[in-house]
Amino acid sequence: MADSNTEIKTLGESLRQRGVSRRGFLKFCTATASMMALPPAMVPAIAEALEKARRPSVIWLSFQECTGCTESLTRAHAPTIENLIFDHISLDYHHTLQAASGEGAEAAREAAIHENFGKYLVVVDGSIPLKDPGFSTIAGISNLDMLKETVAGAAAVIAVGSCAAFGGLPHANPNPTGAVSVSEIIKDKPVVNVSGCPPIPTVISGVLAHFLTFGGLPELDDLGRPKVFYGQSIHDRCYRRPFYDKGLFAETFDDEGARKGWCLYRMGCKGPMTYNACATTKWNQGTSWPVESGHGCLGCSEPDFWDGGGFYNAISIPDGDIARNIGLGAVAGVAVGAAAGMLNRNAKADAAARHETVTVDDLEKTS
Amino acid sequence: MQKLQDIDIRVEAPVDRLVQHGNAVPVLHEILHALRRLGETEESTTIDLRSIPFGPGDEELLLDVLGRGEVAVKLETLGVSEIYETAFAGVWIVDHRNTEGERIALQIEITRVPEILFTQVADLTDSISRLENRLRTPDGVASLSNPMNGRRRDG
Ligand code: SF4
Ligand code: SF4
Numbered sequence: 001m002a003d004s005n006t007e008i009k010t011l012g013e014s015l016r017q018r019g020v021s022r023r024g025f026l027k028f029c030t031a032t033a034s035m036m037a038l039p040p041a042m043v044p045a046i047a048e049a050l051e052k053a054r055r056p057s058v059i060w061l062s063f064q065e066c067t068g069c070t071e072s073l074t075r076a077h078a079p080t081i082e083n084l085i086f087d088h089i090s091l092d093y094h095h096t097l098q099a100a101s102g103e104g105a106e107a108a109r110e111a112a113i114h115e116n117f118g119k120y121l122v123v124v125d126g127s128i129p130l131k132d133p134g135f136s137t138i139a140g141i142s143n144l145d146m147l148k149e150t151v152a153g154a155a156a157v158i159a160v161g162s163c164a165a166f167g168g169l170p171h172a173n174p175n176p177t178g179a180v181s182v183s184e185i186i187k188d189k190p191v192v193n194v195s196g197c198p199p200i201p202t203v204i205s206g207v208l209a210h211f212l213t214f215g216g217l218p219e220l221d222d223l224g225r226p227k228v229f230y231g232q233s234i235h236d237r238c239y240r241r242p243f244y245d246k247g248l249f250a251e252t253f254d255d256e257g258a259r260k261g262w263c264l265y266r267m268g269c270k271g272p273m274t275y276n277a278c279a280t281t282k283w284n285q286g287t288s289w290p291v292e293s294g295h296g297c298l299g300c301s302e303p304d305f306w307d308g309g310g311f312y313n314a315i316s317i318p319d320g321d322i323a324r325n326i327g328l329g330a331v332a333g334v335a336v337g338a339a340a341g342m343l344n345r346n347a348k349a350d351a352a353a354r355h356e357t358v359t360v361d362d363l364e365k366t367s
Numbered sequence: 368m369q370k371l372q373d374i375d376i377r378v379e380a381p382v383d384r385l386v387q388h389g390n391a392v393p394v395l396h397e398i399l400h401a402l403r404r405l406g407e408t409e410e411s412t413t414i415d416l417r418s419i420p421f422g423p424g425d426e427e428l429l430l431d432v433l434g435r436g437e438v439a440v441k442l443e444t445l446g447v448s449e450i451y452e453t454a455f456a457g458v459w460i461v462d463h464r465n466t467e468g469e470r471i472a473l474q475i476e477i478t479r480v481p482e483i484l485f486t487q488v489a490d491l492t493d494s495i496s497r498l499e500n501r502l503r504t505p506d507g508v509a510s511l512s513n514p515m516n517g518r519r520r521d522g
Pocket of ligand 2 (some may be wrong): 075197234274275276278289290291296297298299300301
């Protein structure tokens with residue numbers, strides 16, 4: 001964790017002090033632009049902004065969560081671009097990563113709020129239980145109280161992961177703790193939803209880098225997610241899409257279609273209704289992503305994806321014949337995708353109402 | 368600790384040539400247009416391959432078609448980057464890696480020389496003052512074991 005008493009003022013100075021050359025700085029800016037999904041032509045502007053970027057104070061709150069989001073973020077090996085960014089922000093409070101505990105830890109949080117009032121960033125992972133404050137407390141403080149108290153002086157809030165963004169697993173039927181998302185509580189500050197279960201690490205750091213670089217937040221979609229990462233559906237960017245358009249589907253995990261890399265729609269792929277960057281950014285340093293590994297998208301970056309029926313149910317095609325349902329072949333690919341997305345949304349609501357569970361038959365699904 | 372890239376992954380060859388995902392060809396067309404622009408107006412173009420939805424084999428096919436040309440440069444700062452001109456003069460691959468050897472950016476630059484290879488003004492200023500300092504001190508150039516010898520420190 002960075003030392004908040006350091007004399008270093010800007011990111012440019014910080015890198016120079018480590019002996020990083022201007023060329024190294026340009027490499028850093030190129031990778032940062034790529035991470036923020038900005039066009040390479042913006043590298044000079046990013047370099048100019050990052051040169052002058054000051055260390056923002058960040059307070060990270062973890063509520064009803066599994067720590068998967070923090071795990072995702074810390075998967076990077078030092079010193080990657082992410083590490084340079086995290087060295088530069090002043091992470092003044094993070095339950096899981098900080099050495100301090102108990103009163104000392106809470107004192108650090110209060111000091112960070114006090115010293116940076118109006119300017120710091122709050123990152124939240126996990127949902128907030130409203131049914132009984134005793135379901136989740138930290139140092140005897142309820143999640144709801146801690147969130148409100150910490151956000152009061154924040155410049156913005158970043159809800160990391162589908163739990164903080166939409167309620168996530170704790171919010172799934174029957175939602176025993178009365179879990180809600182950050183944006184259901186915080187109405188008077190900008191809230192950015194970085195959804196995903198977990199979100200792609202570079203997407204989390206991309207949003208932080210955006211704040212560090214431009215001192216503001218990226219453009220958001222109607223669910224509060226940054227458009228650069230969530231602006232297009234998995235389906236629209238999927239390399240298996242030509243097979244979908246031709247009506248070539250894998251029916252089981254080991255049939256000829258699966259071996260030939262055909263579309264996974266009939267095995268439950270939720271790509272058409274899911275907005276995320278997996279198909280381009282990929283996972284594990286760009287190695288692969290779920291669909292490339294042969295498994296359909298679960299829709300983890302969408303609200304209520306846990307209640308959308310079985311992961312292996314192709315919920316939009318009740319009789320299993322996509323060509324008949326949406327007139328495949330006669331319509332251009334994008335229109336087909338949009339139609340399928342709409343069918344999916346309706347069917348997803350039906351499945352949620354029925355609260356379907358996954359069975360062995362689903363796994364072996366052939367129709 | 369075992370690193371991700373140390374785990375052996377066997378990528379099965381496509382069942383037949385028809386299982387190409389077809390995303391390399393549009394990029395090659397984009398490169399052709401960019402080359403023409405470079406020839407006519409000196410305008411450079413950079414294509415960030417992170418934003419392209421490649422399927423298995425697409426990137427390999429693209430890099431295979433582009434091949435390797437006469438110039439290859441190793442850039443050692445914040446990890447080793449490899450920059451090389453492809454078999455098509457004016458088309459460069461810029462492969463940035465971190466200190467763990469993991470790729471942090473892969474770009475195709477259609478240009479005469481990639482910008483990052485030029486000596487940067489700030490580095491030039493820095494080297495003037497460092498060499499001045501060396502020549503100012505009496506033993507600045509006297510001893511091989513002088514702590515001031517060697518390259519600049521790099522993160
Ligand atoms: S349904 Fe899934 S596998 Fe098929 S094209 Fe869409 S995202 Fe890709
Ligand atoms: S492919 Fe779908 S389920 Fe998998 S991580 Fe991406 S958005 Fe989530």
